[in-house]
Amino acid sequence: MTSALHRLRPALVCLACVVLGVVAALLTLNLGQFSGGLTQADVFVINQLLLPRIFTAVLAGAALAIAGAVFQSVTRNPLGSPDVLGFTQGASTGALVGITAFGGGVVAVAAFAWIGAVGSAVAVYLTARRGGVTGGVKLILVGIGVATILSGVNEYLITRANIIDAAAASLWITGSLDGSSWTSVTLIGVAVALLVPVLVLCSRPLRVLELGDDLATGVGLSAETLRVLTLAVAVLLAASAASQTGPVAFVALCAPHLARRLTRRTGPNLVPTLLLGAALMQWADYLSQHAIPDRELPVGVVTGVLGGGYLVFLLAHQRKIGRI
Amino acid sequence: MSRLATKQLTLAYDRREVVRDLDVEIPDRSFTVIIGANGCGKSTLLRALARVLKPARGTVLLDGKAISDYPSRQVARVIGLLPQSPITPDGITVLELVSRGRFPHQGALRRESAEDRAVIERCLAETGLTELKDRPVAELSGGQRQRAWIAMALAQDTELLLLDEPTTYLDLAHQIEVLDLCARLHEAGRTVVAVLHDLNQAARYASHLIALRGGEVLAAGPPDRVITADLVERTFGLRARIIEDPESRTPLVIPAFRAGPASTAADDALPSEVTGK
Numbered sequence: 001m002t003s004a005l006h007r008l009r010p011a012l013v014c015l016a017c018v019v020l021g022v023v024a025a026l027l028t029l030n031l032g033q034f035s036g037g038l039t040q041a042d043v044f045v046i047n048q049l050l051l052p053r054i055f056t057a058v059l060a061g062a063a064l065a066i067a068g069a070v071f072q073s074v075t076r077n078p079l080g081s082p083d084v085l086g087f088t089q090g091a092s093t094g095a096l097v098g099i100t101a102f103g104g105g106v107v108a109v110a111a112f113a114w115i116g117a118v119g120s121a122v123a124v125y126l127t128a129r130r131g132g133v134t135g136g137v138k139l140i141l142v143g144i145g146v147a148t149i150l151s152g153v154n155e156y157l158i159t160r161a162n163i164i165d166a167a168a169a170s171l172w173i174t175g176s177l178d179g180s181s182w183t184s185v186t187l188i189g190v191a192v193a194l195l196v197p198v199l200v201l202c203s204r205p206l207r208v209l210e211l212g213d214d215l216a217t218g219v220g221l222s223a224e225t226l227r228v229l230t231l232a233v234a235v236l237l238a239a240s241a242a243s244q245t246g247p248v249a250f251v252a253l254c255a256p257h258l259a260r261r262l263t264r265r266t267g268p269n270l271v272p273t274l275l276l277g278a279a280l281m282q283w284a285d286y287l288s289q290h291a292i293p294d295r296e297l298p299v300g301v302v303t304g305v306l307g308g309g310y311l312v313f314l315l316a317h318q319r320k321i322g323r324i
Numbered sequence: 325m326s327r328l329a330t331k332q333l334t335l336a337y338d339r340r341e342v343v344r345d346l347d348v349e350i351p352d353r354s355f356t357v358i359i360g361a362n363g364c365g366k367s368t369l370l371r372a373l374a375r376v377l378k379p380a381r382g383t384v385l386l387d388g389k390a391i392s393d394y395p396s397r398q399v400a401r402v403i404g405l406l407p408q409s410p411i412t413p414d415g416i417t418v419l420e421l422v423s424r425g426r427f428p429h430q431g432a433l434r435r436e437s438a439e440d441r442a443v444i445e446r447c448l449a450e451t452g453l454t455e456l457k458d459r460p461v462a463e464l465s466g467g468q469r470q471r472a473w474i475a476m477a478l479a480q481d482t483e484l485l486l487l488d489e490p491t492t493y494l495d496l497a498h499q500i501e502v503l504d505l506c507a508r509l510h511e512a513g514r515t516v517v518a519v520l521h522d523l524n525q526a527a528r529y530a531s532h533l534i535a536l537r538g539g540e541v542l543a544a545g546p547p548d549r550v551i552t553a554d555l556v557e558r559t560f561g562l563r564a565r566i567i568e569d570p571e572s573r574t575p576l577v578i579p580a581f582r583a584g585p586a587s588t589a590a591d592d593a594l595p596s597e598v599t600g601k
Contacts, residue, residue: 076411076413078414131338201433204427207424210411210413211410211411211413212407212409212410212411214374214405214410215405217374217375218374218400219400219424219428219480220395220396220398220399220427220428260414260415264415266413266415266416267413
């Protein structure tokens with residue numbers, strides 16, 4: 001029955017994402033290669049390299065995706081994502097400062113990236129705010145402006161850096177899971193565990209806010225408070241993920257779109273988006289390691305190429321059905 | 325009796341005052357229509373009545389108490405609002421849209437209750453949308469779409485319903501479709517407050533009219549007493565004759581042929597034609 005299928009769709013999408021995620025994890029671990037028993041080196045590779053990498057991919061993908069869903073819902077714009085709103089660039093600026101001025105220690109880079117993302121988000125929000133409210137389009141426009149400025153700053157910082165720092169910075173900006181450690185897993189894990197429930201509880205109010213501020217106020221919501229709260233939580237999540245993996249492009253933009261198409265539901269679709277983001281990131285990472293034999297790519301290259309391609313497809317499709 | 329009223333209400337955007345020291349009452353169980361020229365503060369007043377716009381001074385009173393003193397959700401169970409240009413999310417169906425009107429009755433964790441579903445079904449039936457409930461709102465005709473939005477506001481299950489220009493951008497047939505729906509809701513016992521542009525429609529459907537000019541009330545009362553040639557000229561700066569609408573027996577405003585802007589000097593000379601009396 002079609003209506004039963006329609007009702008079950010979100011649950012089925014969630015289940016499929018979990019299955020895809022588990023399959024990707026098993027492929028990454030490639031346990032078959034250890035058929036002759038585990039050596040000490042194998043145990044080290046699994047415990048200290050592969051498992052943290054898998055968990056970082058899952059958590060960062062989930063965090064970026066749910067943040068993207070919130071940005072898109074709150075700005076009422078399908079382009080609302082950390083890449084467009086300038087937070088990604090802010091994280092990069094922070095990381096560059098950490099690498100060039102503070103020697104590029106893992107903790108320093110992560111901390112500066114985090115500060116950069118949150119700082120640029122606060123700047124975008126305060127600039128877009130007028131008379132106590134922020135419209136969706138204003139946030140996007142201000143975000144694009146801030147993103148452009150920060151991209152310029154980033155270019156400048158790279159040209160000023162010595163060659164080793166510049167290489168490290170470029171890799172960081174692309175987004176990579178190579179440096180994943182249990183520390184990264186813990187940091188993103190704590191952010192996800194604390195912040196995701198807040199957003200999930202806001203699902204229903206967010207759905208109402210999508211109908212417009214006046215209407216949301218009419219049904220008893222405090223529109224601007226909800227917007228500030230959810231944006232802040234989403235920025236913290238995205239910043240925490242980006243501080244560990246770098247700003248992996250397009251996951252935050254694509255996962256909510258894909259989730260909406262797959263579940264055929266309106267609204268932020270937070271839980272399916274979250275699971276889809278985790279699966280996407282894992283598969284992007286698997287592809288980045290295996291797409292070109294003997295040559296590992298940063299995961300950001302794969303998500304960038306796939307995500308960019310998806311965006312082009314989406315725009316072309318929307319054009320065909322007359323939406324734009 | 326009036327559950328909803330304003331006292332010395334002054335409303336402003338930034339620092340530009342749009343409404344000054346306004347005292348109005350919305351009679352209970354009335355179909356109140358607010359009329360006036362563009363920019364006279366009609367929609368501004370409606371937004372303040374729905375506590376969407378905070379007053380610069382003065383208060384909106386609900387049951388004699390400042391509306392801002394109530395928890396917003398509690399107000400949302402008494403007053404339903406359909407704003408002027410709500411946003412239709414991509415791909416949303418009629419049923420999903422109407423369901424969102426149940427928000428003030430739901431907790432953060434509770435799923436849709438049997439009562440929610442019953443109210444939603446009733447609102448769909450009342451607005452004649454039961455057959456269309458699974459259709460995307462974007463694919464409906466203008467009149468159907470507006471009915472879907474009204475159904476959403478209805479799903480709040482409130483005694484008062486505020487509609488900001490519900491007929492704007494609709495063709496004549498769809499305007500009448502929406503106004504007939506409002507009339508039915510009024511007859512079913514609700515207090516309906518609407519901002520309308522068309523005076524003749526206002527005269528036909530309203531039980532109580534409020535005429536605004538420059539943020540002040542020029543007249544308030546039943547249409548056959550409020551709509552006079554004098555009032556139309558003072559409200560809109562338009563010379564007009566008033567005759568009886570042969571269809572509804574309500575006042576019908578016929579603008580003077582090739583009327584220039586009315587001058588204040590002509591005010592005294594102009595005959596005041598009043599009908600319905």
